[in-house]
Amino acid sequence: MTQEPKSPAMGTLAGMETGADALNAYSKDISFVNSVRPACVTRPKDAKDVQQIVKFANETKTPLVPVSSGAPHFRGDTVPSVGGAMIVDLSAMKKILLVDRKRRVAMCEPGVTFAELIPEVEKAGLRLNMPLLPRKSKSVTGSMLEREPVLMPKYHWDISDPLACAGLFFGTGDEFRTGQAAGPGTIAEQWAVGGVQKAPYGPGTASWHRMIQGAQGTMGIVTWTSMRCEILPSLEEPYVVGSLQLAPLLELAHWLVRLRMVNECFLLNGANLAAIFARRWPEDYVKRKAALPPWVLFYTVAGYEYFPEERVRSQVQDITEITQRLGIEAQRAAGGVSAREILRTVQRPSEEPYWKLRAKGACQDIFYLTNLEKIEGQIETFLHLGEKAGCAASDIGVYVQPIVQGTSYHCEFNLFYDAENRRESDRVREISALGTKALIAEGGFFSRPYGENARMMVNRDAASVAVLNKFKKIFDPNHVMNPGKVCF
Numbered sequence: 480m481t482q483e484p485k486s487p488a489m490g491t492l493a494g495m496e497t498g499a500d501a502l503n504a505y506s507k508d509i510s511f512v513n514s515v516r517p518a519c520v521t522r523p524k525d526a527k528d529v530q531q532i533v534k535f536a537n538e539t540k541t542p543l544v545p546v547s548s549g550a551p552h553f554r555g556d557t558v559p560s561v562g563g564a565m566i567v568d569l570s571a572m573k574k575i576l577l578v579d580r581k582r583r584v585a586m587c588e589p590g591v592t593f594a595e596l597i598p599e600v601e602k603a604g605l606r607l608n609m610p611l612l613p614r615k616s617k618s619v620t621g622s623m624l625e626r627e628p629v630l631m632p633k634y635h636w637d638i639s640d641p642l643a644c645a646g647l648f649f650g651t652g653d654e655f656r657t658g659q660a661a662g663p664g665t666i667a668e669q670w671a672v673g674g675v676q677k678a679p680y681g682p683g684t685a686s687w688h689r690m691i692q693g694a695q696g697t698m699g700i701v702t703w704t705s706m707r708c709e710i711l712p713s714l715e716e717p718y719v720v721g722s723l724q725l726a727p728l729l730e731l732a733h734w735l736v737r738l739r740m741v742n743e744c745f746l747l748n749g750a751n752l753a754a755i756f757a758r759r760w761p762e763d764y765v766k767r768k769a770a771l772p773p774w775v776l777f778y779t780v781a782g783y784e785y786f787p788e789e790r791v792r793s794q795v796q797d798i799t800e801i802t803q804r805l806g807i808e809a810q811r812a813a814g815g816v817s818a819r820e821i822l823r824t825v826q827r828p829s830e831e832p833y834w835k836l837r838a839k840g841a842c843q844d845i846f847y848l849t850n851l852e853k854i855e856g857q858i859e860t861f862l863h864l865g866e867k868a869g870c871a872a873s874d875i876g877v878y879v880q881p882i883v884q885g886t887s888y889h890c891e892f893n894l895f896y897d898a899e900n901r902r903e904s905d906r907v908r909e910i911s912a913l914g915t916k917a918l919i920a921e922g923g924f925f926s927r928p929y930g931e932n933a934r935m936m937v938n939r940d941a942a943s944v945a946v947l948n949k950f951k952k953i954f955d956p957n958h959v960m961n962p963g964k965v966c967f
Contacts, residue, residue, distance in 0.1 A: 495519040495520065495521045495565070496519065496520045496521070496522070497518075497519045497520075501520045502516050502517055502518075502519070502520065503516065504520075504550065505517050505520060505544075505546070505557065505558070505559075505566045506558065506559075507558055508550075508551065508552035508553060508554070508555060508557060508558055509551055509552065509553050509836075509841050509842065509898065510552075510553055510554055510555040510558075510843070510929070510930050511555075511843075511904075511908050511911075511930060511931060512555030512558050512560075512930045512931070513558075514558070515558060515559040515560065515561070515562060515564070516559075516562075517544065517559050517564045517565060517566045518541075518562070518563045518564060518565060519565050519566070520565070520566040520568055521565055521566065521567055521568065522568045522569075522570070522571045523567065523569065523571070523572065524571050524572065525572065525702075526646070526648075526654075526702040526703075529567070529569075529648055529700050529702055530648050530652060530654065532565070532567055532700075533648050533650065533651075533652045533699075533700065533959070534652045536565065536957075536959040537650075537651070537652060537957050537959055540957060540959065541563065541564070541565050541959060542559065542561050542563060542564040542565065542959055542960075542961070542962050543564070543565050543567050543696075543700070543959050543960055543961065544557060544558075544559050544564050544565070544566050544567065544696065544961050545567045545569060545696035545700045545701075545960075545961065546566055546567065546568050546569065546570070547569045547570065547589040547590060547618035547620055547621040547701075548570070548592070548614075548616055548617050548618040548621045549570055549592070549614075549616030549617075549618075550616065551614070551616075551833065551836070553842070553844065554844075554929035554930060555929055555930035555931075556695040556696070556929055556930075556961070556964055559963075560961070560962060560963020560964060561962055561963055567700060569588075569589040569590050569618075569700070569702075570589075570590040570618070571590055572588035572589055572590040572591075572702065573588060573590045573591055573595070574587065574588045574591070574703075575587045575588075575591055575595070575596060575599050576588070576703060577670075577675065577676075577705070578599055578600055578602075578603045578605065578708075579603075579675050580603040580604050580605055580710075582675045582677055583605060583677075583707060583708045583709060583710065584643060584675050584676070584677045584705055584706065584707060584708060585599075585600050585605065585607075585705065585706055585708050586676060586703060586704070586705040586706075587619060587620065587703065587704065588620070588702065588703050589618055589620040589621065589701055589702065589703070589704070590618065591618065591619055591620070592615060592616055592617055592618060592619065592828070593607070593609060593613050593615070593617055593619055593622075593827075593828045594615045594616075594827075594828045596619050597609075597826075597827065597828075600708055601711060604710065604711045605708040605709065605710065605711055606708060606709050606710070606711045606712075606826070607619070607641070607706070607708060607709075608629040608630065608631045608634050608635065608640070608641045608707070608708070608709060609622075609629060609630060609826075610622055610627040610628060610629055610630070611628075611630060611745065611825060611878065611880070612755065612824070612825060612828065612829040612834055613627075613828050613829065614828060614829055614833040615828045615829065615831065615833075617828065619704070619706070620645075620701060620703075620704045623641060623642040623692075623704060623706060624642070624691060624692055624693070624694075624701060624704075625692075625693065625927060626638060626639065626692050626693055626926070626927055628880040628882050628889035629641065629880075629882070630742075630743045630744070630745055630825060630880070631709070631742045631743055631744070632736045632744060632880070632881040632882055632883065632884060632885050633736060633739050633741065633742060633744075633884070634707075634709050634742075635882050635883050635884060636883070636884065637679075637883065638882070638883055638926075639679060639686075639688055639689060639692055640707060641706045641707040641708070642679060642688060642692065642704060642706060643658060643659070643676060643677045643678065643679050643704070643705040643706055643707055644656065644657050644658035644659055644660035644661075644676035644677070644678070644679060644688070644704070644705045645657045645658075645660070645688060645691060645701050645703065645704045645705075646660065646666075646701065646702045646703045646704075647691060647699045647700060647701045647702060648699050648700050648702065649698060649699040649954040649955065650698060650699055650951075650954055650955025650956070650957065650958075650959055650960040651954060651955065651956065655687070655699070656676075656682075657679065657681070657682075657687045657688045657691070658676065658678050658679040658680055658681050658682075658687070658688060659674070659675075659676050659677060659678040659679075659680075659681065660676035660705070661681055661682035662682070675705070676705040677705060677707065690950065690954075693926070693927055693965075694965065695929070695961060695964040695965055696960060696961040696964070697951065697955070697960050697961045697962075697964050697965055697967050698950070698951070698954050698955060698960060699954065699955070699960060700960075710783055710784075712742070712781035712782060712783055712787070713782055713783055713784055713787040714781065714782040714783075714787035714788065714791055715742075715779050715780070715781050715782075715822060716779065716780045716781075716791050716795065717743075717777065717778070717779045717780075717811075717818035717819055717821060717822040718777070718778055718779075718780070718798075718809040718810065718811065718818050719775055719776065719777050719809070719810055719811070719812065719813040719816075719818045719821065720775070720776040720778075720802065720807050720808065720809050720810070720813075721771070721772030721774065721775050721810070721813040721814070722772060722773070722774050722775075722776075722807055723772065723773055723774070724773075724774070725746070725773075725774050725854070725855055725858065726855060727805045727806065727807050728746055728774055728775075728776040728807070729746070729851060729854060729855070729879070730805060731776060731801060731802060731805055731807065732744055732746060732776055732778075732879075732881055732885070733851060733881075733885060734801050735778055735798065735801075736881045736884065736885030737884075737885050738797070740780065740794050740797065740798060741778040741779055741780055741781075741794075741798075742778075742779045742780075742781045743777065743778060743779040743822070743825060743826075744776075744777070744778045744779075744881060745776075745777055745878065745879065745880045745881070746774060746775065746776050746777075746877075746878070746879040746880075747774075747775055747777070747876075747877070747878055747879075748773060748774055748775075748875075748876065748877040748878075749768050749771035749772065749773050749774070749775070749814070749873070750768060750873060750874060750875060750876045750877070750893075751876035751877060751878055751893060752767075752771055752775055752813075752814075752816060753767040753768035753771055754834055754835070754837060754838055754876060754893075754895070755824065755829075755834045756816050756820070756824075757837065760837060760838060761838075764837075764838065767814065767815065767816070768873070770814035770815050771813060771814030771815075771816070772813060772814065775813050775814075777818065777821050777822075777825075779822055780794045780795055780798070835893060835895070838895040839895045839896050839897045839903075840897055840898060840899075841895070841896050841897065841898035841904075842893055842894065842895050842896070843893075843894040843896065843907050843908075843911050844891060844892070844893055844894075845861070845891065845892045845894070845911055845914055845915060845918075846889060846890065846891035846892070846925075846927070847889075847890060847918055847923040847924055847925045847926070848882075848887050848888065848889060848890075848923070848924045848925075848926050849887065849888055849890050849922065849923050849924065850887055850888065850922075851888065853921060853922050853923075854879060854888055854890055856921060857890065857918055857921050857922075857923055858877060858890070860914075860917050860918070860921060861875075861892055861914045861917065861918060862875060862877075864910060864913050864914050864917055865894075865910050865914070868906055868909050868910045868913070869906055870894065870906060870907075870910060874895070875892055875893070875894060876891075876892065876893030876894075876895065877890075877891070877892055877893075878890075878891040878893065879891075890923070892914065894907045894910060894911065912931070915932055915935075919936075928965075933964065933965050933966070934965075934966060937965060937966040938966060944966045947965070947966055947967075948966070948967070951967055
């Protein structure tokens with residue numbers, strides 16, 4: 480059933496869906512947030528539709544919940560926190576607006592997924608600095624706004640990277656462009672004189688892009704983003720290093736990133752690596768996990784247009800000196816999984832079904848930022864709590880990603896569970912809550928809190944909450960943008 484509600488001041492809005500199937504699809508996700516059914520779902524096709532929706536929401540005081548990625552959703556940010564909400568599904572906004580190899584930048588609308596953008600930038604000889612195996616339906620814009628960690632810390636200069644500029648409508652309905660895109664002139668006029676929207680800072684001295692990143696749609700709705708891309712290598716040589724202990728791999732990763740020797744660089748435990756490559760459950764998963772070392776570091780040495788073989792050879796020689804000093808060895812495979820296969824896999828979105836859902840159909844992620852000295856102790860603490868709650872440490876996935884030139888680390892725990900099994904769900908929920916509190920006590924910084932954890936994190940700092948609420952009052956005075964999320 481489709482309706483086209485009208486407002487005397489606004490005229491006809493974009494078509495809205497009010498059928499039970501459409502509403503139920505947005506009433507819950509794979510998380511522990513309470514289920515709330517929206518009043519309707521609207522699917523804008525362009526920026527004008529978005530502006531009209533925001534103005535209509537202000538006139539009628541209708542809560543808006545922006546969504547750019549396709550299902551499944553995981554973190555509760557796309558589930559309404561209040562009744563009567565309108566889902567603004569941006570997935571129909573599919574234009575790839577710009578790919579510029581010379582300046583290493585691309586621009587697209589929020590409905591463009593990784594599966595759609597990757598082949599387009601590759602045609603221009605570029606590649607994305609992307610997160611670990613996003614689902615095929617994941618919005619590139621959504622990933623950048625959520626500050627998801629990327630696989631190449633060598634090119635990760637700031638926590639906001641690879642986001643460059645953004646076009647958006649604030650909760651007031653006012654149009655705004657961040658960074659270099661702010662002007663002078665329109666986007667088309669900037670292109671006409673050779674400008675591209677790559678620098679994220681500004682307008683003025685403020686970094687306005689930081690206000691919309693991590694905001695979970697509580698400040699406005701983004702209609703396009705530009706992003707920094709990297710040159711596609713001419714030659715890539717991937718390696719894996721397996722170890723019984725995490726410490727030597729962390730030290731190796733530290734030096735690889737610090738000396739800017741590698742592109743992709745990340746660590747996984749056996750549970751996660753087996754989950755990514757298992758084809759049959761549970762037989763293949765159990766077999767692969769048993770064959771894999773407890774910890775695996777993956778990295779890629781790359782060469783480009785000029786002297787690629789010489790570049791790769793010299794880097795490999797330098798890395799070998801480091802591995803010998805640490806008493807470990809870089810190899811081409813680990814536990815039956817080849818480094819080349821890992822490379823091919825992580826440079827694309829996850830195959831279906833999404834890798835985190837293959838084991839039991841649901842997954843709870845606990846992730847935070849930390850520094851090198853704290854990682855081992857924090858992982859040990861979390862795994863110990865998991866075992867006390869009845870979850871074997873060997874069944875908990877762990878992912879460690881150096882970020883921002885290796886100055887800090889994204890640490891993530893993945894709890895696979897059966898959502899239909901009440902006992903398993905309760906256990907995972909308990910581990911998530913207890914583990915989060917323990918990690919905070921040990922110095923973990925939850926920079927992207929969602930759902931039940933969001934208010935617990937943000938409300939630890941009353942001064943920050945006061946500032947955020949002042950911003951909210953300025954840019955969303957009628958409180959229509961995703962109320963109930965973060966600290967609002």
